[in-house]
Amino acid sequence: MIRHARLLAALAVALLLSACAQPFDTPPAQPSPEMIAATRALPPMKTFGAAHPEPPRRSNTELARDFIDLTMKLENGESLPVFTRFSEPVTIALTGDVTPIFRTELSRLVTRIRREAGVDLRQVKAPDTAAIVIEAIARADLQSEVPAAACFVLPRHITWAEFSSRRRISGLNWSGLTERTAATIFIPADVSPQEIRDCLHEETAQALGPVNDLYRLEDSIFNDDNMHSVLTGFDMLILKATYDPALRNGMTAGELAAVLPGVFNRINPAGRRYATRPYEPSTKSWLRAIDGALTPDRSMGARRNSATRALELALDAGWDDTRLGLSFLTSGRLAAGGNGPQALEDFFQAGYVYQQRDATAIHGANVGIQISAFALATGEMDTVLRLADKHIPAAEQAENAALLADFLLVKAAALDALGRTGEASATRRDGYGWARYGLRSDADVLRRAAEIDALVPRALEGT
Template sequence: MPGASGDVTSRAATQTDPSMPPMKVFSVPRPTPPARSNQDMARDFIDLSLRLESGRELKVLSRFEGPISVKVVGAPPPTLLPDLNRLLHRLRTEASIDISLINGPSANITIEAVPRSEIRRHLPQAACFVVPNISRLSQYRAAKRSRLTNWSALTTRRKIAIFVPSDAAPQEVRDCLHEELAQAIGPLNDLYRLPDSVFNDDNVHTVLTGFDMLMLRAFYAPELQSGMSRREVSARLPAILARLNPNGEYVAPRRTSTTPRAWVRAIQTALGPGAGPMQRRTAAQSALHVAETVGWTDHRRGFSHYALGRLTQNTDPDFAQNHFAAADAYYRRSPGTALHRAHAAAQLASYAIAHGRGDVALTLLAPQLPVAEKHENAALLASLMMLRAEALELTGRVAEARTVRLDSLGWARYGYGADWAVRAKLREIGALNPLKGTNG
């Protein structure tokens, strides 16, 4: 369930400001093909598809058999249908799944757009969620404790409901569509060890990646079917992956270690809802301690440093800066982490701007703008552009800064939603600039 952004508001408060440029949207997707060994990806497939997030193993593979129909009900925001159509097109062309949008009275998958408050009334920690064997949110309360909505009881999927917010920023709604629809039709688990997937609760990736599409294509390979056991699926996977991803046959396996539950619990406490500031910081320090003890040098070690940096940047910016730099160092040595580095660069550039080092910030930001655009993260792209504008001002390039800042607003309207939220982000980043008074 993608994390909720604080910079969103209701539909009533998102009226267009005529002084704002039009919202920008992404056009042609550019997913990166997976570069890992097929042996590693076979293990990933089994752990994603035959295990729940709780760690409980599933006895059999469950999926839809035959064409999959999707319909939208409720109060969808204007961007939902265009984004859904783009996603369905990708699933058809990249994952070879027979899935389409219909207007009929019933469908295999019903996407209901409801106010955020309704979602949180049922699941306080969720931005969006997916449930089997129902079609409307009004049915959920009565069904949620029954076997009807138990994923582990499924053999064949026939009816699933997805609940997304109708009053969130366009990017958050799109992110929900990608993650929840992928889980509605495919794997149910998330794995922190995956650096290049939306099937990862770190929420770094927000749209389906090349790895995700390969997993979904394998999930619907004709060699598999609902009701197969783990052993039966495992026996057929090598040939499936060799056919779908021949390049993976020539990559040496790396066998990334499993993620201890202690680290998962610490990260969830540090970054999830419900904990106080000190509890969050303590949890982040615990996660880093686990990462150090296990001896990780991959993206999970980087993410441990990044989380601690985020939780301390307002109270101890120098301490946080050291952890952002450490995060970037580990990301740099770990494959598939370009987007992770873009997030770290935003924090490092913010620190440089606050200390008047515009040239340093420009160097940090330059390679990250195309990364954010390639991965279709408008909120990150807008923030990077706003930071670039402040860095340009610090180096005396005021006219160029004004152009970049204006250009950022179209992306910010998609990424942050309400015009007031866009202006709040502008003020937040502008406050970093020491030329504008007390920095943030």
């Protein structure tokens, strides 16, 4: 049990005495000369092994409803006239500035989709023979054309040179399809291994099936809250249903609604025993507010106002799901730089929302790392250790190396402050290994470690 009142009181004192109590969404500290020299001694990059996704614990009625919202609507709210998918086998290939991590992670992804979703997806070497082509490009090039996207997919074959040529190109609208025959995915090559993997998962899944994201989904990569970064058990079930023999290209939403209950009862018998929760779609006003809060190129004042509005709307709607948790978490993140106590209170509220369901363990971990930062800055080292030990399993299960590294580095800083230097050294080395997968460069790894170490109150350093 976290000592809520005590931590808030300690934080208030710390904020009066020092400006160091900042969460992890602030500009990173610069690494010391000693840390820069330590680059040569960094351990090898760690990677994840076989995935063990949790099956969805929701009713098949909910799954059928989610399937239609994911496959028959676009993110802008536009409804699609008909259902579309590829004919199997579906081939996929790499091209462009491909690094080894692309090959490793695509191979893992293809294996997972074949095994878990039953989709006949086959990797081929020649891009000109593949149905889905993944082109690796420079991040700066992608950002210059589509600033808001980390990566994206288009429903036709097109090279980056053609897309960026500024000439008018047809066939880029999903609503014009009656079947899927081609897709191109653009992913930056000069980002972290985790970012490359995340893009491979989400964009390949979108090329194959769902084209929409839903904030209400707690157990899916198809959610703009970015809590899940690899395909979940829910996502694989949606893909499995997408390629079920009972479905065909050209079906309307009504026709899908008629056959999907039978499909899910057959492929997911466990879903028959769960009660169906009420259908509560996100309101347009909340979507506008949360999107405004999450848009990085807006002013901080405008983002904070949007976050406040999103939280008010979520509370007024009576939601108790991921949308309320995200509203609290976003409000806390944006308040942290100017109002530490309010930020911490928002984080506690978000954590309370997320702890109500097993499916939101990774969401709770994203809150837990924020509270850990405050606990570290206020000298609550036992709280830091409890939070790290509580949330590390969720970060591992979700294959979030960046978050896992943060917890390990925070834990190492707390162990050092408690004089447990041997444990701290081993934990920090483990954190460095995961950070090398989750962050873009060794310099970023060292900056992250320096940022975390800088949170420790100076009176505790070296004790």
